[in-house]
Structure formats: structure tokens, C-alpha cells
């Protein structure tokens with residue numbers, strides 16, 4: 001079970017109406033059983049970074065929006081010291097169960113990637129991984145997300161992020177404006193001072209998606 005209940009959790013008590021709408025929608029996806037994104041498959045873009053030509057040496061990693069933990073577990077299996085955060089308690093519970101079943105240590109935290117100071121994830125981290133979390137975060141919380149990562153980044157740390165472009169997400173909840181905004185390279189350049197956007201690779205989806213790689217200044 002998650003360590004904090006709703007009345008104790010600072011992320012719960014400080015959410016505004018748009019954040020509440022996002023939270024309700026995400027909870028709904030997990031309540032239906034397996035959300036559509038929960039494929040259990042680690043994307044080749046992450047595999048390449050960890051195992052490919054010029055692979056990163058294992059270090060400390062933080063996954064933002066880890067869902068049921070597929071990629072956090074993958075990183076731990078490859079020698080990384082991993083912390084992972086998700087907003088939805090049932091996802092966190094599943095991630096902890098999957099990590100235990102896999103026999104790897106992953107520090108899974110229930111909480112908000114835009115409020116990392118509320119969680120025990122001090123860093124510094126060499127790698128941040130975000131598979132479709134940031135692009136769903138309300139626009140007014142994204143500076144806090146960037147500040148949280150910047151504060152915890154080792155010199156030269158990488159952020160590998162997958163995100164949907166503008167107007168590509170099926171948005172059943174009109175008050176969640178971020179789901180139509182998606183994420184763009186220009187936004188990331190503005191939002192992450194002290195980082196360089198070093199790669200933008202289109203995804204293979206039928207709608208515009210992107211793999212972004214940012215590097216924290218040394």
C-alpha cells in the first residue's frame with residue numbers, strides 16, 4: 001500500500017481544479033484495469049541509451065510518471081540506482097509489487113513530479129526518464145517540474161523524454177488544457193534554462209510524438 005493516505009499527502013491537499021481533473025482522469029484509466037500505455041515493453045530509445053553504442057555508465061536515475069514500473073525495473077536490472085514517482089496510488093502499488101517480484105530495488109514514491117520537494121528523492125541524478133508524463137501536466141505546473149529536476153541534476157545529467165505534440169491527444173476532459181498543448185521543442189528550450197536540448201527524434205506513432213533529450217550544463 002502507498003505510505004500516505006489522501007488526507008496526509010501534501011500533493012492531494014494542494015491540487016487546484018485542473019490538477020484535480022487530471023488526477024481523476026488518470027485514476028479512471030487505472031481503475032479500468034490496464035491503461036492503454038501499460039504495455040510492459042521498454043522502448044528501444046531507452047534501451048539504446050542504456051545498452052547501445054556509447055551506453056551510459058550506470059548511475060542514479062529518477063523516473064517521472066513511472067506507471068506500473070516497467071522502465072524503472074528495467075533500469076534497476078541494468079545496474080542503476082532507481083527512484084520512481086507516480087501520482088496514482090494504484091500504479092505505485094503495482095510498481096512496488098512488480099519490482100519485488102523482479103527482485104530489484106526501486107524506490108517508488110507516490111506523489112507529484114511537480115512537487116518533488118514533498119518526496120524523498122534528493123538526488124543528485126545522472127538520468128531522468130519521462131515517458132509521456134510531462135506532456136500531460138497542467139501548463140502552470142511545468143516550471144515547477146523543470147525546477148525540481150534542475151535542482152536534483154548532477155552536472156551533465158540527461159533527461160530523456162517522450163511526449164505528444166500539440167493537438168494530438170484524445171482529450172475527453174475539456175478543462176485539461178495541457179492535453180491539447182502537448183509538448184514542443186520550443187517549450188522545453190524555454191522551460192529548462194541551464195539545459196541544452198541536444199536531440200529531438202520523431203516518434204513512430206500515427207500522431208506527432210517526439211523523443212527529446214536534454215543535457216544539464218556541466
Ligand SMILES: C[S@@+](CC[C@H](N)C(=O)[O-])C[C@H]1O[C@@H](n2cnc3c(N)ncnc32)[C@H](O)[C@@H]1O
Nearest residue numbers: 026037065066067086087088112113131132133
Ligand atoms: C501516459 S502514462 C505513462 C506511464 C508509464 N511511463 C508507462 O509508460 O507505462 C503517464 C503517467 O504519468 C503519471 N503522472 C501524470 N502526472 C503526474 C504527475 N504530476 N506526477 C507524477 N506522475 C504523474 C500518470 O499517473 C501515469 O502513470
